[in-house]
Amino acid sequence: xxxxxxxxxxxxxxNGAIDEIEQHxxxxxxNFLLVIDPAFYKTPVMDKITKQIDExxxxxxxxxxxxxxxxxxxxxxxxxxxMKNGCDAVVSLGxxxxxxxxxxxxxxxxxGAPVIxxxxxxxxxxxxxxxxAPFIAIPTTAGTGSEVTKNAVVGSKTAGFKxxxxxxxxxxxxxxxxxVLTIGCPxxxxxxxxxxxxxxxxxxxxxxxxxxxxxxLAIKGIELAGKYLQRAYENGEDLEAREGMAAASLIGGMAFxxxxxxxxxxxxxxxxxxxxxxxxxxxxxxxxxxVKLNADVAxxxxxxxxxxxxxxxxxxxxxxxxxxxxxxxxxxxAIGVQPDYKFLKVPKEDIPEIAKGSLGTxxxxxxxxxxxxxxxxxxxxxx
Numbered sequence: 001x002x003x004x005x006x007x008x009x010x011x012x013x014x015n016g017a018i019d020e021i022e023q024h025x026x027x028x029x030x031n032f033l034l035v036i037d038p039a040f041y042k043t044p045v046m047d048k049i050t051k052q053i054d055e056x057x058x059x060x061x062x063x064x065x066x067x068x069x070x071x072x073x074x075x076x077x078x079x080x081x082x083m084k085n086g087c088d089a090v091v092s093l094g095x096x097x098x099x100x101x102x103x104x105x106x107x108x109x110x111x112g113a114p115v116i117x118x119x120x121x122x123x124x125x126x127x128x129x130x131x132x133a134p135f136i137a138i139p140t141t142a143g144t145g146s147e148v149t150k151n152a153v154v155g156s157k158t159a160g161f162k163x164x165x166x167x168x169x170x171x172x173x174x175x176x177x178x179x180v181l182t183i184g185c186p187x188x189x190x191x192x193x194x195x196x197x198x199x200x201x202x203x204x205x206x207x208x209x210x211x212x213x214x215x216x217l218a219i220k221g222i223e224l225a226g227k228y229l230q231r232a233y234e235n236g237e238d239l240e241a242r243e244g245m246a247a248a249s250l251i252g253g254m255a256f257x258x259x260x261x262x263x264x265x266x267x268x269x270x271x272x273x274x275x276x277x278x279x280x281x282x283x284x285x286x287x288x289x290x291v292k293l294n295a296d297v298a299x300x301x302x303x304x305x306x307x308x309x310x311x312x313x314x315x316x317x318x319x320x321x322x323x324x325x326x327x328x329x330x331x332x333x334a335i336g337v338q339p340d341y342k343f344l345k346v347p348k349e350d351i352p353e354i355a356k357g358s359l360g361t362x363x364x365x366x367x368x369x370x371x372x373x374x375x376x377x378x379x380x381x382x383x
């Protein structure tokens with residue numbers, strides 16, 4: 001029962017919250033860096049933000065060229081842009097990539113660049129000593145939960161890695177979650193981000209580092225994602241479904257930031273890097289297989305996962321777990337996520353390297369202890 005819990009200093013979830021951001025950020029800075037998703041650049045949403053900042057008497061500089069997942073070069077470029085423009089606070093509007101860039105830059109503003117010095121495993125072990133600049137996260141997708149996590153995932157295409165800059169100080173000052181902003185999200189992105197949220201929730205719930213607080217959050221989030229993900233995918237204008245998934249994603253971020261993740265994220269990270277799959281899709285493919293993998297050590301909790309997903313109560317041990325596995329395979333099929341990785345036609349000789357790449361920070365909390373040999377056995381069935 002000994003645990004700590006970290007999350008954003010303030011969380012606002014409200015339809016139309018983008019219209020009221022001035023009341024949440026007015027005291028946080030005099031010159032804001034706005035990291036704006038290109039899809040929202042020079043749109044009414046961006047206009048609302050800049051108008052409110054103007055009315056506060058503050059300045060701003062806009063960076064709107066985050067393309068794909070963050071790289072070390074991009075983060076350093078945005079940091080240089082922020083310093084050149086004298087920015088003392090950061091607002092990120094967009095998906096997980098935009099939020100991670102802003103989160104990392106907020107820490108670099110007060111601690112110095114380059115970002116690679118802070119990255120786990122590949123960096124120099126440099127710590128975030130000084131409090132980051134105030135950071136406001138406004139997600140436009142429902143999946144990563146990055147608005148309430150304490151790490152920023154940064155990669156390198158040339159070196160072939162994705163690692164985290166991580167510190168408890170990096171949690172957002174304010175997370176503003178407006179489900180209305182997700183209405184325009186394409187179906188494919190809704191699917192990949194949504195199944196990422198589901199993976200966060202289930203892995204956070206069954207990890208050996210789970211706490212009573214993360215459990216309470218995760219099981220509610222699993223219920224919401226089970227109810228609303230397919231609906232949001234099938235009808236992007238369904239505001240109730242969008243709201244439900246925004247809440248599920250937020251809750252998932254809060255949960256896994258404090259309890260860790262498991263093998264679906266370890267394998268998903270390795271597959272995503274090697275075969276250029278989106279992060280959510282790569283993790284979502286692995287999820288039902290990882291539930292099977294962990295069934296013998298996390299069966300009691302997985303029975304509850306099955307009940308949360310289906311809304312049913314099961315009398316016999318293991319029935320809920322089997323219901324969860326079926327639900328997840330059926331859900332993936334309904335939202336266009338592959339049942340396994342076999343469509344990639346991965347050469348068998350690549351499997352040991354994928355197994356090695358799967359081990360690391362993303363799966364250190366998996367309930368079943370895994371090593372390279374056991375991962376090779378697991379991967380042979382799904383590759």
